[in-house]
Amino acid sequence: MNINFSAGENVKAIYVNNTGTDPISAQVRVYQWTQQNDTDVLTETQSLVVSPPMTAIPPGKQQLLRVILPAPVGPAEQSYKLVVDELPGATDNSGKHAVRFLLRYTLPVFINTPQSAPDMSDFKFYLDTHxxxxxxxxxxxxxxxLKLSNVILSSGEHQVTINQGLMGYVLAHSARSWSLPKGRYSGSTITFTTNDDSTTKTVPITLQ
Incomplete structure (x- = not known):
């Protein structure tokens, strides 16, 4: 799920559900999201805010969160991440010696995303075999x-499925790499789906 602000929008509403049997408390933050040296970088920001930033949700209930754009921004696409962190609670029915893992949820937030599909000529695909x-x-x-899902490498009639489901994102004017499962790879084309469009796309891939 993504949160997309169209031109002129300044607030989005989302709901966080507690499907468990105990109350939960959560902290909600928004970070600017960039990519540098093939790594996602999250930076504190006030360009986008969330209300409320702290919440307590009873079991079986939900909390409305508002993601707010306080001031107009330029026309370029901007990327953020909404991060919901579960906080330690007073109620714990797991037992004295049990280990309880706190959950973290992240949602991409995009501002000024074009309505048209990405132009594949803007992207270069490489297979680094070295x-x-x-x-x-x-x-x-x-x-x-680019939101990349269901990735398949093809060389003639030979196909290798790299990933089923969401693989990740490549932000505007950025680059991203993914390590592949152990094996030897080759390919002349790469097939995938992108940005929640179920139609597959096949483009050339360059060996390095």
Whole structure:
């Protein structure tokens, strides 16, 4: 799930549900999201805010959160992440010596995303067979993010499924790499779905 602000929108509403049997408390924050050196970088920001920033949700209930854009921004796409962290609670029915893991949820937030589908000519796809492990690298020269899912490498009639479901994002004017499962890879094309469009796309891939 993504949160997308169209031109002129300044608030979005989302709901956080507590499906458990105990009350939960959570802290909600928004970070600016960039990509540097093939790594996601989250930076504190006031360009986008969330209300309320702290919440307590009874069992079986939900909490309305408002993601607010306080001031107009330029026309370029901007990317953020909404992060919901479960906080330690006073109620714990798991037993004295049990280990309880607190949950974290993240949701991408995009502002000024174009309504049209990404132009595949803005992207370069590389298969780095010299790194260990081998890597898939994508360079995004365009002004819109790419959400990559259901990735298949093809060489003639030979196909290798790299990932089923969501693989990740390449932000506007950024690059991203993914380490591949152990093996030897080759391919002349890469097939995938993008940005929640179920239609597959097949484009050339360059070996490095």
């Amino acid at each position: 790194s260990v492990p081998e890597k898939l690298r994508i360079v995004n020269n365009g002004a819109e993010h």
